[in-house]
Amino acid sequence: MDSMTIIAIVSIITAGFAITIGTMAPAFGEGKAVSTALTSLAQQPDASSTITRTLFVGLAMIESTAIYCFVVAMILIFANPFWNSAIAQAAGK
Amino acid sequence: MRLSPDEIIYWQFGFMKLNATILFTWAIMVVLVVGSILITRKLSVAHIRSRWQNMLEIIITAIEKQIEEIGLGTPEKYLGFLGTLFIFIAAASFFTIVPGYEPPTGSLSTTAALSLCVFAAVPIFGIGEKGLGAYLKLYVKPTFIMLPFNIISEISRTLALAIRLFGNMMSGSMIVGILVSITPFVFPIIMTALGLLTGMVQAYIFSILAAVYIAAATTHAKRTVPIKKEKSWTA
Numbered sequence: 001m002d003s004m005t006i007i008a009i010v011s012i013i014t015a016g017f018a019i020t021i022g023t024m025a026p027a028f029g030e031g032k033a034v035s036t037a038l039t040s041l042a043q044q045p046d047a048s049s050t051i052t053r054t055l056f057v058g059l060a061m062i063e064s065t066a067i068y069c070f071v072v073a074m075i076l077i078f079a080n081p082f083w084n085s086a087i088a089q090a091a092g093k
Numbered sequence: 094m095r096l097s098p099d100e101i102i103y104w105q106f107g108f109m110k111l112n113a114t115i116l117f118t119w120a121i122m123v124v125l126v127v128g129s130i131l132i133t134r135k136l137s138v139a140h141i142r143s144r145w146q147n148m149l150e151i152i153i154t155a156i157e158k159q160i161e162e163i164g165l166g167t168p169e170k171y172l173g174f175l176g177t178l179f180i181f182i183a184a185a186s187f188f189t190i191v192p193g194y195e196p197p198t199g200s201l202s203t204t205a206a207l208s209l210c211v212f213a214a215v216p217i218f219g220i221g222e223k224g225l226g227a228y229l230k231l232y233v234k235p236t237f238i239m240l241p242f243n244i245i246s247e248i249s250r251t252l253a254l255a256i257r258l259f260g261n262m263m264s265g266s267m268i269v270g271i272l273v274s275i276t277p278f279v280f281p282i283i284m285t286a287l288g289l290l291t292g293m294v295q296a297y298i299f300s301i302l303a304a305v306y307i308a309a310a311t312t313h314a315k316r317t318v319p320i321k322k323e324k325s326w327t328a
Contacts, residue, residue: 049162053301060298064253067260074263078096 022069186292
């Protein structure tokens, strides 16, 4: 295997792992946050606006970790810097 | 596959490039500015008013109410900045219903610029509200040991704001792009509709987070917000 094949294999596998693990944990976290918010909404419907706003802000914070993993996966697949440098080296030979 | 609308270049002169991001940002600016001028040209205070004025008033009062609920005492002061952020991001994702349009917020340059605005606005509003010394004292609270962590959090939250908006918008248009190549006609429309919803939620989240950061920098020393009276449950 030459270096470009290795780079391609490692990038694809890493992108898959990044998006799998990186969405699993935030999904658990968001589910927990939403279920707790629903419980408190049922208990105190009067505080609904505060709870909903805090829930949205918190969900955005949790979800941003998943978004980071997604961005990393997208970079690995579509704009891989190692791949580009390998191509540049191969072209320079 | 494109990662961002930066790569669609319409016109190039030397190092100056006119790409889709800049073009659609200008288009949104024109629509918002001309629309606002047209609507506010003939305002009425009577009971009969135009639909457009009603729409604008609903938007403005809703934003003001949200800002006030976060704890910023005088929403008029912050309405210009936070309202512009919200309306721009909301309009950027709303215009995806126009065919051929690419949301400029799907480019990291736009979102980085927006979050740098927030990064600059926090100390500006904070110093304006509390004075330079009191604002700088926020960095050594609760103790002096927290100084580097406060600085890191300031930088990392700016980065997070930019990446969050970029990732959401980029993933939306990328999913539509992938679906168009696999299953055309029906599913891209559904995902576009879902993208409209996420776009609105992201606009809300971006401006709420900016408001929360500004509120954390402005309201600590004295309580400017009057404590609201409790609702009387018996009445």
